Amino acid sequence: MEKRVTFQERGLPYLLIAPQMAITLIFFFWPSGQAIWQSLLLEDAFGGNTKFVWFDNFTALFADSAYFASVRLTLVFSALVASLGLAVSLLLAVMADRVIRGASVYKAFLVWPYAVAPAVAGVLWGFLFNPSVGVVVWLLSGIGIDFNYVIDGNQALLLIVIASVWNQVSYNFLFFLAGLQSIPRSLIEAAAIDGAGPGKRFWDIIFPLLSPTGFFLLVVNIIYAFFGTFGVVSSLTQGGPAKATEILVWKVYNDGFRGQDLGSSSAQSVILMLAVILLTVVQFRFIERKVHY
Amino acid sequence: MVENRPWLTAFSHLVVILGVVIVAFPIWMTFVAATHDQETMLHAPVPVMPGPYFFDNIKTVLTSGYNRPGSIPLWTTLFNSMVMALGVALGKIFISIISAFAIVYFRFPLRMTCFWAIFVTLMLPVEVRIVPTYGVVATLGMVDSYSGLIIPLIASATATFLFRQFFLSVPDELAEASRVDGASPLRFFWDILLPMSRTSIAAMFVIQFIYGWNQYLWPLLITTKPDFYTVVMTVSRQASVVDTVPAWNLLMAMALLAMLPPVAVVVIMQRQFVRGLVETEK
Amino acid sequence: MAQIQLRGVQKTYDNKVQVIHGIDMQIADGEFIVIVGPSGCGKSTLLRMVAGLEKITGGEVAIGDRVVNQLEPKDRDIAMVFQNYALYPHMSVYANMAYGLKIRKLPKEEIDARVRKAAKMLELEKLLDRTPRQLSGGQRQRVAMGRALVREPSVFLFDEPLSNLDAKLRVQMRLEIKRLQRELAVTSVYVTHDQVEAMTLADRLIVMNAGSAEQIGTPMDVYERPASVFVAGFIGSPAMNFLAAKVGEDRQSVDLAGTGAQKVTLLLAKPTTATPGTPVALGVRPEHLLPLSDGPLEFDIDMAEPLGADTLLHGRFGAAGEPVTVREGGNVQVKAGEKRRFSVGTTRLHLFDSQTGKRIPDAA
Numbered sequence: 001m002e003k004r005v006t007f008q009e010r011g012l013p014y015l016l017i018a019p020q021m022a023i024t025l026i027f028f029f030w031p032s033g034q035a036i037w038q039s040l041l042l043e044d045a046f047g048g049n050t051k052f053v054w055f056d057n058f059t060a061l062f063a064d065s066a067y068f069a070s071v072r073l074t075l076v077f078s079a080l081v082a083s084l085g086l087a088v089s090l091l092l093a094v095m096a097d098r099v100i101r102g103a104s105v106y107k108a109f110l111v112w113p114y115a116v117a118p119a120v121a122g123v124l125w126g127f128l129f130n131p132s133v134g135v136v137v138w139l140l141s142g143i144g145i146d147f148n149y150v151i152d153g154n155q156a157l158l159l160i161v162i163a164s165v166w167n168q169v170s171y172n173f174l175f176f177l178a179g180l181q182s183i184p185r186s187l188i189e190a191a192a193i194d195g196a197g198p199g200k201r202f203w204d205i206i207f208p209l210l211s212p213t214g215f216f217l218l219v220v221n222i223i224y225a226f227f228g229t230f231g232v233v234s235s236l237t238q239g240g241p242a243k244a245t246e247i248l249v250w251k252v253y254n255d256g257f258r259g260q261d262l263g264s265s266s267a268q269s270v271i272l273m274l275a276v277i278l279l280t281v282v283q284f285r286f287i288e289r290k291v292h293y
Numbered sequence: 294m295v296e297n298r299p300w301l302t303a304f305s306h307l308v309v310i311l312g313v314v315i316v317a318f319p320i321w322m323t324f325v326a327a328t329h330d331q332e333t334m335l336h337a338p339v340p341v342m343p344g345p346y347f348f349d350n351i352k353t354v355l356t357s358g359y360n361r362p363g364s365i366p367l368w369t370t371l372f373n374s375m376v377m378a379l380g381v382a383l384g385k386i387f388i389s390i391i392s393a394f395a396i397v398y399f400r401f402p403l404r405m406t407c408f409w410a411i412f413v414t415l416m417l418p419v420e421v422r423i424v425p426t427y428g429v430v431a432t433l434g435m436v437d438s439y440s441g442l443i444i445p446l447i448a449s450a451t452a453t454f455l456f457r458q459f460f461l462s463v464p465d466e467l468a469e470a471s472r473v474d475g476a477s478p479l480r481f482f483w484d485i486l487l488p489m490s491r492t493s494i495a496a497m498f499v500i501q502f503i504y505g506w507n508q509y510l511w512p513l514l515i516t517t518k519p520d521f522y523t524v525v526m527t528v529s530r531q532a533s534v535v536d537t538v539p540a541w542n543l544l545m546a547m548a549l550l551a552m553l554p555p556v557a558v559v560v561i562m563q564r565q566f567v568r569g570l571v572e573t574e575k
Numbered sequence: 576m577a578q579i580q581l582r583g584v585q586k587t588y589d590n591k592v593q594v595i596h597g598i599d600m601q602i603a604d605g606e607f608i609v610i611v612g613p614s615g616c617g618k619s620t621l622l623r624m625v626a627g628l629e630k631i632t633g634g635e636v637a638i639g640d641r642v643v644n645q646l647e648p649k650d651r652d653i654a655m656v657f658q659n660y661a662l663y664p665h666m667s668v669y670a671n672m673a674y675g676l677k678i679r680k681l682p683k684e685e686i687d688a689r690v691r692k693a694a695k696m697l698e699l700e701k702l703l704d705r706t707p708r709q710l711s712g713g714q715r716q717r718v719a720m721g722r723a724l725v726r727e728p729s730v731f732l733f734d735e736p737l738s739n740l741d742a743k744l745r746v747q748m749r750l751e752i753k754r755l756q757r758e759l760a761v762t763s764v765y766v767t768h769d770q771v772e773a774m775t776l777a778d779r780l781i782v783m784n785a786g787s788a789e790q791i792g793t794p795m796d797v798y799e800r801p802a803s804v805f806v807a808g809f810i811g812s813p814a815m816n817f818l819a820a821k822v823g824e825d826r827q828s829v830d831l832a833g834t835g836a837q838k839v840t841l842l843l844a845k846p847t848t849a850t851p852g853t854p855v856a857l858g859v860r861p862e863h864l865l866p867l868s869d870g871p872l873e874f875d876i877d878m879a880e881p882l883g884a885d886t887l888l889h890g891r892f893g894a895a896g897e898p899v900t901v902r903e904g905g906n907v908q909v910k911a912g913e914k915r916r917f918s919v920g921t922t923r924l925h926l927f928d929s930q931t932g933k934r935i936p937d938a939a
Contacts, residue, residue, distance in 0.1 A: 119526070174571065253420075
């Protein structure tokens with residue numbers, strides 16, 4: 001992807017790219033380097049003695065059952081958020097796509113949850129599910145279900161899943177809708193002439209053509225579940241009750257800032273960095289292929 | 294529509310309407326809660342229809358904040374959020390568009406290195422490197438300042454990518470024609486490229502404004518003085534305090550105010566926003 | 576004075592791929608030169624080197640008395656019309672035309688005078704406030720020309736400006752361009768792959784193939800005395816027919832394979848320099864084959880294409896079944912497989928070396 005025509009200037013491009021490079025170096029590479037460095041240290045909570053301990057922090061993590069619990073939790077959480085998020089938004093997108101006339105109106109109504117901060121989304125759903133005054137809790141008690149996320153770990157997990165999915169639905173919906181609308185009508189018409197009904201048309205034609213979009217969204221949703229949901233957890237459960245919702249990103253924050261265990265927190269950051277890099281590389285390689293359509 | 298299946302169309306409408314209702318439900322309840330007084334909100338079941346106290350609650354929250362010690366008037370936080378959101382959006386657009394211009398329209402040594410360096414930032418959201426980034430900012434003395442709130446967040450590459458993508462799609466001949474016309478590169482950028490980029494800039498603005506406004510973790514960490522608190526972080530902090538019974542009416546009023554500007558921006562600029570989202574994908 | 580001189584102009588990419596192999600040409604002031612050739616022959620690259628949009632890796636280009644190799648396009652006193660018009664989409668027609676003048680800091684009245692003069696010449700007066708999006712293809716084309724006109728340069732450069740127009744518009748615009756150039760008498764270099772455009776517009780042509788100039792000459796030179804099989808086949812539509820033949824003993828005739836064992840001999844107008852028995856490609860244009868009931872050439876016709884004023888007959892000749900095309904006047908009806916006989920004037924025969932493809936000159 002190159003331009004045939006370029007300008008011949010010596011100093012100008014450096015000047016133009018300097019601000020971004022400067023900020024990237026200072027606020028991205030330097031801290032990332034620090035994170036890697038700090039993950040190899042053992043620091044006194046009061047900043048007194050600092051020891052270089054190689055990979056002790058990492059081995060400590062791998063031996064820590066709490067860490068593994070958090071890893072497992074995060075994987076479960078991501079799987080739930082991603083699958084629910086994709087399924088619901090796909091359904092909405094398919095239905096919205098069928099009703100061509102109303103589609104833009106519906107789009108307007110489904111778009112805005114994206115604008116709500118995850119932290120605020122947590123507050124809203126915390127209100128709906130509040131053990132004392134939550135509307136949904138009241139409705140559920142009406143049918144005999146006792147919902148109290150402050151006490152029940154599984155219910156807490158369920159709640160943050162719901163809040164996160166709600167927050168992410170518009171994003172997924174928009175992409176699915178755009179993907180659906182980019183499928184040429186002639187393909188669908190050809191299938192109809194071949195005798196396929198709406199169900200078959202969806203599974204045999206639309207779904208496969210939508211899979212690049214779906215894959216892209218899957219990765220985005222996983223990254224969102226890993227990191228973007230910090231606000232939800234912070235507003236709603238703060239990792240509780242009893243670490244039932246302590247996803248990895250929360251643990252990094254908690255151990256680093258509240259627990260003051262910088263070494264462990266940095267090691268966790270480094271591991272997360274590697275995970276994200278892996279995910280992004282996978283996504284980029286796959287998308288490359290998609291673009292050559 | 295390929296065939297005429299009226300019942301399937303009706304069903305589709307139904308599903309989408311249901312979706313809209315479920316999506317809107319939390320907002321509706323929030324709004325309703327903000328319209329009652331504190332007493333009403335303390336007993337289940339809470340009302341599902343609005344009451345008369347909307348403007349009172351809003352006023353209270355704006356001027357004196359939450360009804361407990363140490364809370365700040367929401368005006369201040371709204372102002373801070375606005376400064377931060379605008380700063381992030383405009384700052385990011387500015388540095389990204391000139392970087393994209395440099396990368397696309399010039400050949401210089403280190404070009405690909407810079408490109409990859411910028412690309413790498415896409416891969417690590419701020420939450421991952423939160424602890425050391427705080428360290429750097431503290432070292433630079435940028436805690437409790439607008440620059441500390443804004444600058445570290447404009448490092449990421451999404452905007453650069455969008456602009457790069459757009460510039461690559463601009464026909465080469467336009468740059469050549471401007472060269473023949475006698476325009477210098479900066480002239481070309483200002484007179485030709487920038488006006489053509491209007492929609493991309495608008496799309497980026499929407500996305501980055503929301504991003505900046507909705508930041509939670511970062512403002513939480515680097516502000517210690519309440520004068521610098523942002524509205525999203527304030528709402529979340531108040532909600533997560535576990536000790537006393539919350540004043541739901543005020544809390545929900547605050548939540549509404551926290552949501553209002555970004556939602557307004559999305560609604561008003563919906564088309565550009567959707568375009569920006571879908572095109573950042575590539 | 577705006578003559579252009581190309582001296583051994585070469586272009587090599589990345590020190591590896593050479594795409595232009597030494598072009599030499601002198602272009603007089605006011606001449607209309609057309610560079611014509613198939614896609615990929617390097618004609619646009621050559622034009623862009625004259626413009627300053629591509630670096631010249633070998634040889635020299637001089638405009639007027641100056642060697643311009645190191646000069647930026649804006650310093651060469653040229654104006655260019657691009658294939659896709661390259662109009663600034665957010666500016667009005669007026670602003671598009673005025674832009675180059677604005678950068679050169681011409682006084683406002685001067686800019687206005689020049690823009691309006693050009694608009695008048697190109698019939699754009701009513702469109703000055705519109706944006707490119709609101710214009711048709713032909714109108715955009717004229718705006719692109721207007722932008723070049725107002726600069727009053729020494730040289731006009733055209734890069735396939737008519738390629739994106741529909742057939743009818745192309746014919747119309749072709750005439751306008753020719754008329755304008757006559758009126759303004761500005762040296763012009765025009766690139767096209769369309770040989771009709773080349774023939775009708777040019778004072779002289781360069782026919783290019785794979786980075787080399789196969790022939791430089793007037794349209795009639797190129798038509799009547801093509802320098803190679805390539806030029807002969809490229810200029811003229813439908814393309815020239817080529818038949819395998821051998822030079823006759825007397826050097827003033829050629830022997831064709833003919834049908835069966837019979838030999839067909841055709842006389843040439845002048846003796847050729849080739850030795851008897853040399854294998855040649857005999858070229859004869861479709862329009863020069865005359866129907867004659869006892870003519871020497873017998874073709875098996877299998878298809879007729881009625882064009883209205885003429886008919887194209889497609890068929891085969893000889894045992895080898897070499898494909899031939901004949902252009903006959905009027906509406907000619909044929910049955911598939913019908914045999915028809917033709918003759919050809921002696922001056923209408925062209926001999927080309929079978930191996931090099933170059934024209935074999937006449938003796939004296």
